[in-house]
Amino acid sequence: MRKSWSRSLPPISPDYSGACSCLYELNPLIVIHDAAGCTGNYTGYDEPRWYHRPAPVFCSNLRELDAVLGRDDRLIGGIEDCLDTIRPEVILICGSPVPAVIGTDFEGIAAEVESKTGIPTIGLPTNGTHLYNWGYARCLEALVRRALRPDFPNSAETRHEEANGQTVSLFGLSAIDGMDRDYTDWIKRGLAEAGTTDICSVTMDCAMSELHQIARSDYIWVFSEAGEGAAALVKRRQPNLKIFHGLPLTDKQRGEMIRALISGGESAPKPDAVPAKKKKALIVAETYLAGSIAALLRDRGGWDTETVVLQEDLGFSSSGRVPHIDSEDALRERISQSDAALIVADPLLKAFAPAHARFFDWPQFSLSSHLYGADQRSVRIIARQFLDMMERID
Amino acid sequence: MSHELDVTVMPACLTYMTPARGGWSVVRRALLLPESYLFFIGMPACMRHIILSSLELGVQDRLSFIALNDANLATGGYEDTVVEEIANAIPRLGTKPRVVRMFFTCMDDLLGTDHASIIDRLHEQFPELIFTVSHMNPIRADSPVPPPIAILCDLFGLLEKPADMAEPGSEKRVNFIANNIAVPREDLICRWLADHGYAVQHIAEFKTFDEFQRMARASLNIVVQPLGLRAAGEMEKRLGIPFRYCPYSYAETEIEANFKKIAEALAIDPPDFGEIRARIASEAKETAVKLAGFPVVIDYAATYRPFSMALFLQRSGIAIREIYASEWLTSEDTAREALLAADPTIKIIDPSAPARIGDRKAVPNVVAIGFEAAYLTGARFVLPYCADEFAYGYDAQLRLLRDLRDAVDAPIDLERAVKESGYTV
Numbered sequence: 001m002r003k004s005w006s007r008s009l010p011p012i013s014p015d016y017s018g019a020c021s022c023l024y025e026l027n028p029l030i031v032i033h034d035a036a037g038c039t040g041n042y043t044g045y046d047e048p049r050w051y052h053r054p055a056p057v058f059c060s061n062l063r064e065l066d067a068v069l070g071r072d073d074r075l076i077g078g079i080e081d082c083l084d085t086i087r088p089e090v091i092l093i094c095g096s097p098v099p100a101v102i103g104t105d106f107e108g109i110a111a112e113v114e115s116k117t118g119i120p121t122i123g124l125p126t127n128g129t130h131l132y133n134w135g136y137a138r139c140l141e142a143l144v145r146r147a148l149r150p151d152f153p154n155s156a157e158t159r160h161e162e163a164n165g166q167t168v169s170l171f172g173l174s175a176i177d178g179m180d181r182d183y184t185d186w187i188k189r190g191l192a193e194a195g196t197t198d199i200c201s202v203t204m205d206c207a208m209s210e211l212h213q214i215a216r217s218d219y220i221w222v223f224s225e226a227g228e229g230a231a232a233l234v235k236r237r238q239p240n241l242k243i244f245h246g247l248p249l250t251d252k253q254r255g256e257m258i259r260a261l262i263s264g265g266e267s268a269p270k271p272d273a274v275p276a277k278k279k280k281a282l283i284v285a286e287t288y289l290a291g292s293i294a295a296l297l298r299d300r301g302g303w304d305t306e307t308v309v310l311q312e313d314l315g316f317s318s319s320g321r322v323p324h325i326d327s328e329d330a331l332r333e334r335i336s337q338s339d340a341a342l343i344v345a346d347p348l349l350k351a352f353a354p355a356h357a358r359f360f361d362w363p364q365f366s367l368s369s370h371l372y373g374a375d376q377r378s379v380r381i382i383a384r385q386f387l388d389m390m391e392r393i394d
Numbered sequence: 395m396s397h398e399l400d401v402t403v404m405p406a407c408l409t410y411m412t413p414a415r416g417g418w419s420v421v422r423r424a425l426l427l428p429e430s431y432l433f434f435i436g437m438p439a440c441m442r443h444i445i446l447s448s449l450e451l452g453v454q455d456r457l458s459f460i461a462l463n464d465a466n467l468a469t470g471g472y473e474d475t476v477v478e479e480i481a482n483a484i485p486r487l488g489t490k491p492r493v494v495r496m497f498f499t500c501m502d503d504l505l506g507t508d509h510a511s512i513i514d515r516l517h518e519q520f521p522e523l524i525f526t527v528s529h530m531n532p533i534r535a536d537s538p539v540p541p542p543i544a545i546l547c548d549l550f551g552l553l554e555k556p557a558d559m560a561e562p563g564s565e566k567r568v569n570f571i572a573n574n575i576a577v578p579r580e581d582l583i584c585r586w587l588a589d590h591g592y593a594v595q596h597i598a599e600f601k602t603f604d605e606f607q608r609m610a611r612a613s614l615n616i617v618v619q620p621l622g623l624r625a626a627g628e629m630e631k632r633l634g635i636p637f638r639y640c641p642y643s644y645a646e647t648e649i650e651a652n653f654k655k656i657a658e659a660l661a662i663d664p665p666d667f668g669e670i671r672a673r674i675a676s677e678a679k680e681t682a683v684k685l686a687g688f689p690v691v692i693d694y695a696a697t698y699r700p701f702s703m704a705l706f707l708q709r710s711g712i713a714i715r716e717i718y719a720s721e722w723l724t725s726e727d728t729a730r731e732a733l734l735a736a737d738p739t740i741k742i743i744d745p746s747a748p749a750r751i752g753d754r755k756a757v758p759n760v761v762a763i764g765f766e767a768a769y770l771t772g773a774r775f776v777l778p779y780c781a782d783e784f785a786y787g788y789d790a791q792l793r794l795l796r797d798l799r800d801a802v803d804a805p806i807d808l809e810r811a812v813k814e815s816g817y818t819v
Binding site: 004005006007008009010011012013014015016031034035036037038039040041043044045046050051054055056057058059060061062063064067068077078079081082085086096097098100101102127128129348368369370371 | 407408409410411412413415416436437438439440441442443445446449450454458459460461463464467475479480482483486499500501503504505530531532533534535536537747748749751752754809812813818819
């Protein structure tokens with residue numbers, strides 16, 4: 001959805017929304033360097049937690065003269081003024097299209113803010129052309145780099161505890177992708193039942209003071225493609241680290257994935273092929289989510305699946321990524337020409353579906369925001385509704 | 395008239411936007427023009443709230459977007475992209491428009507785009523269509539022509555001077571300018587003008603572009619919001635239509651002065667206010683009784699005149715608790731001083747200040763006028779007003795009193811109401 005004319009679909013959530021979403025629960029101060037609309041995009045349409053659990057996300061009120069004259073000092077001064085009332089543990093400053101045009105140096109601004117305030121500060125050159133998964137990935141990588149630094153708070157404690165038990169860090173838990181605190185609790189409960197209680201959920205229901213645990217992780221469990229880059233960073237430092245990939249949607253999938261994780265596997269075991277008459281399903285979803293929906297169908301037997309991904313290709317291969325579709329015309333053609341008997345996709349894509357296909361509404365916040373209730377239901381709840389529907393039609 | 399736009403601004407650094415922030419977007423205002431189609435042009439990110447809000451409003455068939463990318467910006471090839479994409483798109487639109495409006499976003503201000511060339515190239519291919527350029531550029535919010543003012547100039551700039559137009563004063567038509575929703579026809583001002591033979595015209599009421607051109611034939615433009623002053627000035631120069639600034643108001647002296655200005659301009663007698671004044675006095679007493687124990691909070695998205703509105707309610711015996719405003723017209727200063735002199739406990743709070751992030755309250759029994767005041771006080775009783783556009787003059791006083799009484803009988807789900815309102819940042 002990133003190129004040329006789009007007639008009916010909104011663009012996918014942009015990069016700055018992914019970056020903001022990544023740090024949202026870490027007691028942050030987040031500044032989007034824009035005039036108003038980009039912040040309104042994020043708070044109005046890209047942050048499901050905004051209404052009931054607002055975090056300090058502010059607009060820098062960028063004006064034309066600021067851009068022409070390069071008045072970065074106004075942005076820095078605004079952040080300093082804020083600290084009279086906000087006590088953040090981390091600061092994020094991210095960009096929008098205008099700063100991209102004038103070449104704003106976000107890393108430099110972040111360094112200056114950090115030196116003035118003493119608060120860890122991340123500057124990201126988001127520009128509104130990338131997608132949310134890119135922004136989330138870059139922000140998580142910046143956060144993890146910082147957590148791995150020897151001067152990160154509590155890192156001495158980390159070294160002291162290094163020999164104790166097993167630690168699992170959860171990467172890529174993303175509110176925009178339908179993972180919420182209930183979902184995170186459910187994952188933690190599953191791990192606890194399997195004997196692992198030392199869990200760092202990093203971007204969801206977590207505190208900055210817990211992030212030192214990343215450095216002593218034995219396992220990293222990655223829940224979306226946007227978490228893969230950060231996991232690779234940790235692996236580079238700790239070659240013995242085991243990285244597991246998968247987004248469980250049901251108790252059964254969770255159990256299988258936890259068993260596979262503890263046994264050192266990299267993803268959930270695939271079920272044995274069921275020789276049967278195969279029907280085809282087309283799934284339009286984030287690559288991990290699509291994989292898990294496909295697994296649900298394979299479990300039921302008799303289904304072949306194809307995947308369409310709208311999220312930006314981040315260059316990782318572990319999830320068996322298919323190339324993403326980035327124009328509305330191409331997406332319309334791909335769906336309308338499909339011979340699939342079942343299409344699982346956001347309700348906004350129903351208009352493209354051929355008449356012969358059954359369509360299951362799987363609202364995705366990154367596309368339709370709150371229009372179809374994706375802000376009210378986690379992926380687990382939608383998966384339950386999906387399985388109920390499959391019970392009725394199979 | 396520029397002093398009418400003067401504002402007092404609260405000290406600000408970074409801006410907090412509550413989940414209830416919003417109003418009529420540039421998009422929604424632009425769509426008031428009948429038989430027009432809008433192409434938004436810029437980075438894809440800028441288009442997300444536009445398209446999603448158009449889906450919420452059910453107007454998605456009247457607009458779409460052309461996403462630019464780093465490559466065609468870096469090479470300057472985006473002007474060709476815009477022409478090619480629009481030329482390809484026009485034959486595929488469901489309903490053929492009369493006017494194609496191109497909206498460029500903030501970064502266009504820094505690019506030096508040759509808009510005239512884009513219009514010429516498109517006009518060569520589609521000579522039957524009118525092509526125009528507008529901007530959705532909040533980066534110019536502090537300029538003399540910020541987007542809400544520019545959009546009105548662009549809209550009314552499409553009126554053509556009729557070749558056979560008689561003297562402006564001979565036309566028995568009056569335009570209302572700058573409001574997004576027409577003043578209710580049952581309001582005194584419309585009945586009074588109709589009684590004197592004047593047809594009242596508002597852009598939202600025309601179904602075709604040709605019908606919209608009737609606004610070029612008018613004896614007077616009544617400007618009801620300060621945002622419309624520039625457009626009205628341009629119409630006066632270009633079309634010869636005089637204007638009077640007669641803003642929405644809640645102050646008796648100003649309401650009657652507004653009617654007097656219109657009466658003088660049209661050389662008619664002002665209306666008799668006796669009956670409506672008596673009804674307001676009676677309903678004010680009834681409302682004060684019903685709202686005993688229900689303090690009122692007001693925000694500046696609901697009204698450009700928060701202090702005048704509050705002063706009217708206070709003088710009607712209704713308790714005012716807080717006014718939420720980041721800025722206000724300096725013409726409101728007198729009402730503000732009178733309000734605070736009568737009750738120094740009333741607080742004026744900046745809803746955009748970063749401190750508001752942790753400042754959401756749960757005030758018992760509070761009645762909010764405006765969504766943002768409702769969010770920040772936890773109000774369940776809410777008047778979902780936006781920019782005063784519910785009634786005019788004494789009818790606004792009357793409607794406000796009635797709506798307050800109704801509101802305390804009907805608590806709302808604020809989150810749902812905000813999301814369904816279609817108001818955006």
